[in-house]
Amino acid sequence: MYILLTVLHIFIALGLVALVLLQRGQGSEIGSAFGSGASQTVFGSQGSANFLTRTTAVLAALFFLNSLALAYLSTRGNDDSVMSSVTAPARSAAPIQSQPAAPVQPLPAPLSGQGAPSQPTGAVPPAGQP
Structure with missing residues (x-):
């Protein structure tokens, strides 16, 4: 049934395109004065407008x-959808253990002779120093 309706849909679309291309536009009345008014004899005395528009x-x-x-x-x-064929991963009963993070290495202190502070900014001074 689906294939029959699809084929019918294509034929109806082609028929619509053909009928729209056969019809005259709104501003084509001036063209009939130069000899292109022959469509009135093919579709009757009223012209093709009534037949083609219906x-x-x-x-x-x-x-x-x-x-x-x-x-x-x-x-x-x-x-059917894209997600219907996706299966969920199997869950284990034991929780996943996270590995401990690597220890953070302190940054080397810049040389004090170059005008840089001897301690990084925001560092807490050692006990006993102001």
Whole structure:
């Protein structure tokens, strides 16, 4: 059923494109004065506007209804998603032990002869020094 509606959808879309391209635009009345008014004899005395606009409206309604039917059929009963095939990792009963962090090495003190302080900024001075 889904394939049949998809093929019908393609034919309706092609028919809509063809009918829209066949219709005259709003500003094409001036062109009929130069000999392009032959479409009135093909579709009757009223011209092609009535026939083509009604057919376009019918095809547009069919396209809309067919789109709704395809959307309904594509989501009905189909619970597949990207996440449905992913399995959760197995959990162990024991908690994961974190490894102790490596001890922090103090930064070397800059030389006092270069104008830099002998202690890093924010360091606590040793006991007994002001």
